[in-house]
Amino acid sequence: RQPFPMAQYRQRVNVVWFKNNDLRVHDHEPLALAHQHKLPVLHVFVFDPFWFGRTRHGRFPKTGSFRAQFLVESVQDLRQNLANLNQNLCVRSGQSTAEVFQQLTAEFDITKVFAYSETLFEEQAIESEVRQVLKARSPGTQLRTVWGTTLYHLDDLPFDPSTAFPKSFTSFRQRVERSASVRPTGYEWGQADVRLQPPPKAPAQAQTSFWGPMPDLPDLGVPTPVPDKRIQLATKGGETAGLQRLQQWLWETKGLSKYVGTTDWGTPAKCSLGPDSTTKLSPWLAHGCLSVRLVYQEVVRYEALCGRTKFSALLIRELIWRDFHKLGTIAWGNDLFKIKGPCGWGNGLTWVRNDDLLQRWINGATGYPFVDAHMRELKATGYTLHLGREVVAWFMTSDLRLDWRLGAEWFESVLVDYDCALNWGNWVYFVLQQAASRQARASAPTTLATTEVLQWGAEHDPKAAFTKKWVPEVQHLTATDAREPWGAVCRTHQV
Ligand SMILES: Cc1cc2nc3c(=O)[nH]c(=O)nc-3n(C[C@H](O)[C@H](O)[C@H](O)COP(=O)(O)OP(=O)(O)OC[C@H]3O[C@@H](n4cnc5c(N)ncnc54)[C@H](O)[C@@H]3O)c2cc1C
CATH class of the missing domain: 1.25.40.80 (Serine Threonine Protein Phosphatase 5, Tetratricopeptide repeat)
Structure with missing residues (x-):
């Protein structure tokens, strides 16, 4: 996109900056606050290329197909819901958030930008760039963040x-x-008896193109997801x-x-x-x-x-x-993303890097059908049960001993419900901490974890229907053999 030329007259506005994690109009404090002032309100969403880059260690796509689709649908729905309130949503893609704000400050006289506050460093880095852009344009322009989520x-x-x-x-x-x-919910609307302010006029030189087209997945560099009929529940964003x-x-x-x-x-x-x-x-x-x-x-x-x-x-x-x-x-803080995790939870643990093992885990080809079933479901649909997330994560860390951050990054890439705090938090609290306490307790920790994985399979998939659904190679076997096919192999060869 070519930047718009500097506007002659800049309309005074307030801005609501929507991000990947607040795509709604109900119970939205920044939206309510922005409309409490007697100024037109510009609503903005940016498909920042940063979120479509690569993860740090595994170089996986940061946002995989299922989540990218859910995100696009959610922004589309937000635009419609704002339109129902006679408001517009300005959508930008292919530019960083800071670049978009740079342009907007050239086109409008922005008084305040309202947004939810962030606690994670990647989000905070973008927030800080926006602050700098606003300050450089006019020291009086504020980024007003409020706690939410x-x-x-x-x-x-x-x-x-x-x-x-x-x-x-x-x-x-x-x-x-x-x-x-x-x-x-919505206490801030009730308190102030807020009426929605009128939307701003698009800058004269931009008019029709100003509000911006919705990108499709190829525009974002993401392949279109292939639906899988075995999905538990198909979801639509918004x-x-x-x-x-x-x-x-x-x-x-x-x-x-x-x-x-x-x-x-x-x-x-x-x-x-x-x-x-x-x-x-x-x-x-x-x-x-x-x-x-x-x-x-x-x-x-x-x-x-x-x-x-x-x-x-x-x-x-x-x-x-x-x-x-x-x-x-x-x-x-950032200890969440470090190999030892927060509070020294991962102290004393050693990890291996083995690309072959990692690929087999990712593709559901470890040879443990109950683990493989969850990994295949995750890759094919972007979702697996909490139980499955724990099973595959424990197997990866306690049995394969692979650097747990690669597992967290793979989840980051594929989960349709990826939430940075929840994903990394569960990895360190449920998985890393457990791996360390197992090592401290057991003389042969890897054997212990494998046995548990088999036990969970028997307990939570007694008829092996779930395992057979995702690992058709074991479909012809009895439930026990489907979960533990080496038993059948041993019997066949009379081992
Ligand atoms: C390794 C690992 C990674 C995970 N990554 C994510 C993630 O990126 N995003 C995510 O939403 N959940 C994550 N979870 C938590 C949990 O697996 C999912 O929230 C749950 O499976 C979602 O299904 P549901 O909405 O039907 O849950 P429900 O049982 O209906 O729970 C309702 C809501 O409570 C919250 N919740 C439930 N369990 C947890 C939990 N253990 N920790 C935090 N919040 C929870 C979720 O927002 C969920 O939607 C992860 C769990 C593990 C073990």
Whole structure:
């Protein structure tokens, strides 16, 4: 795109800067704040090429096909939802966020830019570039960031996460549940009786092209995903589809009445429970198409109307897990991405780099069908159950001993619900920490992990239906042999 020539007259505006993780109009504080001022509001989204580059260690695409498609659909839906409010969304691609703001400051007299604040270094680096651009243009122009994306607001926590973050999830949960409460959704709209301001006029020299076309995946350098019929639940990006899924799961199929906690290991046969056993809201939550407070509020409303059950408490616990990882990033900082992880969790562990083993893990060709089934599902659909994520991650770290960061980066690349804090947080808290404590406990830690992987297969895929679905090579075998095909081989050869 050619930069627009410097405008003669620059209209005064406020800006709402939407990012990959807040793609909605409901319960959106920066949007509400921007419209409290008596100025036209320009809404902006940038498909920054940075997010379509490569991961640091594994050189995987940072955003794989499934997530890229979900993102494009979500931005498209945001544009439509803003249009329903007589607003526009300015979409830019092929330029960095800083370059886009550089242009916008030439075209408009920007008073304030409103956005959610960030805690992770890549996002903060972009934020800091935008600050510099705004300051260079006019020292008075502010980037006003507000906290969002968690259930509990940062200011309501009973501890300072940067200095006194609880060491365990249980302690975190008990402290927030005891001392903090969840703010109602959209409280900032209600408080100020906000009316939407008119959209700004496109700069005279730009007019029709100003709002920008929606890119398609090839424009972003991403191949179009190939749908796989075996997917658990096909998802479409956007606030509209996210709200529909919430409505359908909670109120129509009454999914909460049979909800199985994602991190609850007590329920057997998790692989055969069907798509409604958990909410499957993660892609919409990760892209901010749904506000986590709205999900919480709906669960509380359901309880009020249909009675309190253990299932709602289970779901709220998972939402608190989400907060634990998101707020944990404040305490853990960049240690989250280092080989030893935060708090020295990975101390004493040694790792190998073996490209052949890594490729076999990625492609679901390790020879352990229960592991391979999850890895193939992940690659073919962008999703696998929490149970599967733990199984393959533990296998990769405890058995293969491969540098865990490559696993986290592969997940980053392929997951449709990738959320930096949740992905890296789960890798360090569930996987790295466990690998270290296993090593400390067991004399033969690798054998221990392998045995557990087989045990989980038997427990959670007793008929091997899930394994056979993704590893058709073992379809003709009995359930036990399908999960452990070496047994059949030994019998055939009378070993
Ligand atoms: C190695 C590893 C990597 C992961 N990476 C991601 C990721 O990038 N993005 C992501 O959304 N989840 C991630 N998870 C957590 C979890 O697997 C998914 O949130 C869950 O499978 C999503 O399915 P659901 O929406 O049906 O979950 P539900 O059981 O319906 O839970 C509702 C919501 O709670 C949150 N949640 C549930 N479990 C966890 C958890 N363990 N940690 C944090 N939040 C949780 C999610 O936002 C989820 O959508 C990861 C887990 C592991 C073990």
